[in-house]
Amino acid sequence: MPESNTRDIIISDNIAQKKGLEVSDYVGNAIDSEEFLWGRFKISGIFEGNLDIAVTSLEYFERRLGRESSLLVLPKNNLSEMNNSLINLRDNNYNIETKKTLIKNNNKKNRDLLNLIYILIAILTVSLTIIVGLYISLYLKTRLREFALYYSRGISKSNIVKFVLKELFLITFMSQILGVIVSYSILFILKEIVFSELIFLAQISMFDIYLILPLFISIILVSFILTFNNLKTEKLENIIMGG
Structure with missing residues (x-):
């Protein structure tokens, strides 16, 4: 995974093949104005997958969006327990969106x-x-x-x-x-x-x-x-x- 507060990025093999990218190449709108990524990033890894997905550090999103972001990884089972835990977080001023409220x-x-x-x-x-x-x-x-x-x-x-x-x-x-x-x-x-x-x-x-x-x-x-x-x-x- 990209190290904290760096401009490293890892991308899926699907993106790499489409754009002809390799490890150590640079991407971002500083390189190509039509790129979605803000700034310049160095590709530190490529993982297998047929999805267009990339991972960079949390600090990038904080600078880009001006607020903290998080990634929720869904468990394979016991989803009801996870939903209950998320609902309980509302008491701590978190903005929680469930399927029902959505x-x-x-x-x-x-x-x-x-x-x-x-x-x-x-x-x-x-x-x-x-x-x-x-x-x-x-x-x-x-x-x-x-x-x-x-x-x-x-x-x-x-x-x-x-x-x-x-x-x-x-x-x-x-x-x-x-x-x-x-x-x-x-x-x-x-x-x-x-x-x-x-x-x-x-x-x-x-x-x-x-x-x-x-x-x-x-x-x-x-x-x-x-x-x-x-x-x-x-x-x-x-x-x-x-x-």
Whole structure:
């Protein structure tokens, strides 16, 4: 193991092979600016293993992090005794995290994040619904003469309304599908091309797709309301009469 308060480091054979390093070589961002290690270290040993892991002195972490750090080696058995011992350390002002508290804290953070996401989704849904509603209203008004012509030729108002609603539903549905496809394509390009040598965690799950349902439903409802409001019999007859 590296001696106390030295710049020695031991690395796994896996790292050594990947980087072409040997004992007595130097590593660190003082040698290569892209290295994660802070400063310059001399490799004092290489141990077998297929994990990317390295060990240096505690003083390095104290200087780097500004606080004491520790490594907990888990025993093969009697884990409950170890957990009880760790919990008892809380009385000595140690910050102890158990599986139970870790899950509890993460769930709380996730709930806070989800609440924020829901608020943003609500704001976006209302804003986009208003914008799309204005476009739909303009779309219907510009085609009123066309619909009035259909009505004058004997096509019932209910059939005209059905035609318009089917058209708006198809446009809305295809827009949602196209948006999902474009999003997947952008993430694929970022993951496989732009960040191909890095870890790229962003992805689209079914939960993300469900989040667009409120917008989809809102637009459909607005389409119904605006269609029935703009295609009233009185309006169509007024246009036919030259109003």
